[in-house]
Amino acid sequence: xxxxxxxxxxxxxxxxxxxxxxxxxxxxxxxxxxxxxxxxxxxxxxxxxxxxxxxxxxxxxxxxxxxxxxxxxxxxxxxxxxxxxxxxxxxxxxxxxxxxxxxxxxxxxxxxxxxxxxxxxxxxxxxxxxxxxxxxxxxxxxxxxxxxxxxxxxxxxxxxxxxxxxxxxxxxxxxxxxxxxxxxxxxxxxxxxxxxxxxxxxxxxxxxxxxxxxxxxxxxxxxxxxxxxxxxxxxxxxxxxxxxxxxxxxxxxxxxxxxxxxxxxxxxxxxxxxxxxxxxxxxxxxxxxxxxxxxxxxxxxxxxxxxxxxxxxxxxxxxxxxxxxxxxxxxxxxxxxxxxxxxxxxxxxxxxxxxxxxxxxxxxxxxxxxxxxxxxxxxxxxxxxxxxxxxxxxxxxxxxxxxxxxxxxxxxxxxxxxxxxxxxxxxxxxxxxxxxxxxxxxxxxxxxxxxxxxxxxx
Numbered sequence: 001x002x003x004x005x006x007x008x009x010x011x012x013x014x015x016x017x018x019x020x021x022x023x024x025x026x027x028x029x030x031x032x033x034x035x036x037x038x039x040x041x042x043x044x045x046x047x048x049x050x051x052x053x054x055x056x057x058x059x060x061x062x063x064x065x066x067x068x069x070x071x072x073x074x075x076x077x078x079x080x081x082x083x084x085x086x087x088x089x090x091x092x093x094x095x096x097x098x099x100x101x102x103x104x105x106x107x108x109x110x111x112x113x114x115x116x117x118x119x120x121x122x123x124x125x126x127x128x129x130x131x132x133x134x135x136x137x138x139x140x141x142x143x144x145x146x147x148x149x150x151x152x153x154x155x156x157x158x159x160x161x162x163x164x165x166x167x168x169x170x171x172x173x174x175x176x177x178x179x180x181x182x183x184x185x186x187x188x189x190x191x192x193x194x195x196x197x198x199x200x201x202x203x204x205x206x207x208x209x210x211x212x213x214x215x216x217x218x219x220x221x222x223x224x225x226x227x228x229x230x231x232x233x234x235x236x237x238x239x240x241x242x243x244x245x246x247x248x249x250x251x252x253x254x255x256x257x258x259x260x261x262x263x264x265x266x267x268x269x270x271x272x273x274x275x276x277x278x279x280x281x282x283x284x285x286x287x288x289x290x291x292x293x294x295x296x297x298x299x300x301x302x303x304x305x306x307x308x309x310x311x312x313x314x315x316x317x318x319x320x321x322x323x324x325x326x327x328x329x330x331x332x333x334x335x336x337x338x339x340x341x342x343x344x345x346x347x348x349x350x351x352x353x354x355x356x357x358x359x360x361x362x363x364x365x366x367x368x369x370x371x372x373x374x375x376x377x378x379x380x381x382x383x384x385x386x387x388x389x390x391x392x393x394x395x396x397x398x399x400x401x402x403x404x405x406x407x408x409x410x411x412x413x414x415x416x417x418x419x420x421x422x423x424x425x426x427x428x429x430x431x432x433x434x435x436x437x438x439x440x441x442x443x444x445x446x447x448x449x450x451x452x453x454x455x456x457x458x
Contacts, residue, residue: 089207089447089448090109090110090111090207090447093107093109093445093446093447094107094109094110094445096439096445097109097445100443100445102443104443105443105444105445106443106444106445107445107456108444108445108446108452108453108456109445109446109447109451109452109453110453110456111259111323111424111425111453111455112323112328112453112455112456113323113326113391113424113455113456114455114456118456120326120328121326121391122326123325123326123384123387123388124383124387125374125380125383125384125387126325126326126327126370126374128380128383129370129373129374129380130370132373133366133369133370133373138369140365142361142362143176143362143363143364143365143368144362145175145353145356145357145361145362146174146175146176146349146352146353146356147175147176147177147334147362147363147368148176148363148365148368148369148372150372150376151176151332151334151368151369151371151372152174152175152176152334154371154372154375154376155174155176155319155321155334155371155375156172156174156334156336157375158291158298158302158319158375159288159291159302159305159317159319159334159336160172160302160305160306160309160317160336161299161302161306164306164309165309166309166338166339169342170342170345171338171339171340171341171342171344171345172336172337172338172339172345173336173337173339173345173346173348173349173352174334174335174336174337174349175334175335175336175349175352175353175356176332176333176334176363176368177318177333177334177335177356177363178331178333178360178363178364179320179321179322179331179332179333180287180288180289180318180319180320180322180333181208181212181320181333182331182333182335182359182360182363183318183319183320183333183334183335184209184212184213184287184318185212185215185216185359186335186352186355186356186359187285187316187318187335187352188212188213188215188216188217188218189216189217189355189359190351190352190355191216191218191250192216192217192218193351193355194351196218196249196250196283197218197219198218198219198220198221198249198250199213199218199219199220199221199249199250199251199252199285200221200222200223200241200242200245200249200250200251200252201213201220201221201222201223201252202222202223202224202225202226202238202252202253202254202258203222203223203224203225203226204225204226204260204261204449205222205225205252205254205259205260206259206260206287209252209287221245222241223237223238223241223242223245223251224237224238224240224241225237225238225258225261226261226263226427228429231414231416231417231427231429232263232417232420233261233263233264233265233269235265235269238265238273239272239273239276242273242276242277242280242282243276243279243280245280245282247280247281247282248281248282248283249280249282249283250282250283250285250316251277251282251283251284251285252285252287253273253284253285253286253287253304254286254287254289255286255287255288255289255290255291255301255302255304255305255317256288256290256291256294256295256300256301256302256304256422256423257289257290257293257294257301257422257423257424257425258423259289259290259423259424259425260425260427260447260449260451261421261425261427262421262422262423262424262425262426262427263417263420263421263422263427264304264422265304267303267304267307270303270304270307270308271307274307274308274311274313277308277313278311278312278313283314283315283316284308284313284315284316285315285316285317285318286304286305286308286315286316286317286318287318288301288302288305288317288318288319288320289319289320289322289323290323290324290423290424291319291324292324292384292385292388292392293323293324293388293391293392293423293424294392294422294423295392295422296385296388296389296390296391296392296393297389298324298385298388305317309338313338314337314338314339314340315337315338316335316336316337316338317334317335317336317337317338318333318334318335319333319334319335319336320332320333321333321367321371323424324388325367325370325371325374325384327367327370327371330364330366330367330368330370331363331364331367332367332368332370332371335352337352391455395423395424395454395455398454398455399418399419399421399426399454400419402415402418402426402454403415403416403418403419406418413429417429424453424454424455425451425452425453425454426451426452426453426454427449427450427451427452428446428450428451428452429450430446430450431450432448432449432450434450435447435448435449435450436448
């Protein structure tokens with residue numbers, strides 16, 4: 001009751017245009033004792049409050065503090081002014097799913113591969129390599145700041161190819177990172193330190209890209225990528241926006257299996273993007289999270305980034321081994337930069353290490369050792385390719401089955417885009433209201449943008 005009185009008091013003090021934000025202030029109060037259900041009821045009858053940003057005006061904060069003081073609600077904790085942070089869209093979705101007691105509930109929001117029984121899947125070759133490592137009784141010493149050298153070597157060859165000229169000429173600076181996320185953050189910080197004020201990302205993009213680069217000090221700008229009306233790539237919009245970007249801008253590109261849309265440019269379109277990047281002196285930064293997992297062919301999935309290197313771009317690349325190797329919890333990744341000379345590559349490497357050291361000091365070894373053992377052995381590499389192809393083909397079959405089922409049920413809309421897309425996710429085209437209805441009425445959970453994980457569908 002006292003909190004409600006405090007909000008009412010605040011509403012009387014604020015002008016009419018500010019009163020709407022007072023409900024969010026309840027969740028960001030200096031008291032920090034707001035019941036979550038009360039916050040939801042004040043802001044909305046659904047979960048919209050999660051996506052809002054709390055007001056930051058100092059006058060608003062003082063006004064609420066005054067209102068709290070009027071009602072004699074006090075706290076001496078140094079953490080009392082901490083607001084409740086909004087749940088992560090994916091983690092929050094999983095938490096809501098786990099609280100649902102409906103026996104036939106389904107979560108198609110998680111970005112991890114599942115078997116037909118809905119259980120986590122460990123690649124047999126990964127299990128084999130892991131057992132061999134255990135038998136070797138290796139130590140658990142620190143890696144260097146740049147990570148395991150053997151892992152970095154095979155990771156770069158996996159992406160760039162054994163015949164990559166810059167690799168042969170020692171012109172690629174590479175480090176092991178905390179999966180793709182850690183590599184994105186490190187490179188964002190390096191960009192910011194050396195003069196970049198902004199970065200362009202596709203619209204839409206993986207949701208975590210935006211806070212990662214924002215927290216690294218960069219302004220996140222968007223270039224058009226997907227046409228929701230036609231459920232297809234908006235290539236003309238993409239071209240116009242890249243041509244309009246200031247010279248020297250860094251542009252983030254999804255190497256394959258664009259997340260969340262699953263809609264990739266053709267190789268001809270990639271060639272045009274490469275040409276525009278050359279003309280505008282843009283810095284291509286590839287995020288490669290699905291190599292081998294997208295099409296089942298690691299070379300095909302790396303074709304775009306390899307073409308950019310062959311075209312003479314000094315690209316940057318972040319790799320994740322979570323999806324393709326199924327090493328989600330091991331946080332295995334790599335960050336690399338193509339330089340003009342070996343000396344330049346050494347200088348770039350030194351700067352990457354400068355940013356890694358105060359961040360996480362050095363990366364973990366176990367997952368990196370697994371990848372190294374597999375990719376440094378021809379037989380195990382062949383087994384990995386075969387098993388990765390199996391996952392990719394199963395996902396493709398799920399796409400076909402989903403589309404045919406929807407069409408057989410007499411759906412009035414076109415689902416052709418489901419089978420045109422590639423990779424782990426299907427960008428369904430469902431609206432936010434349809435997603436909420438799907439959850440509330442049918443206990444099927446997916447992200448609010450309508451993204452569905454085909455890797456957990458059965």
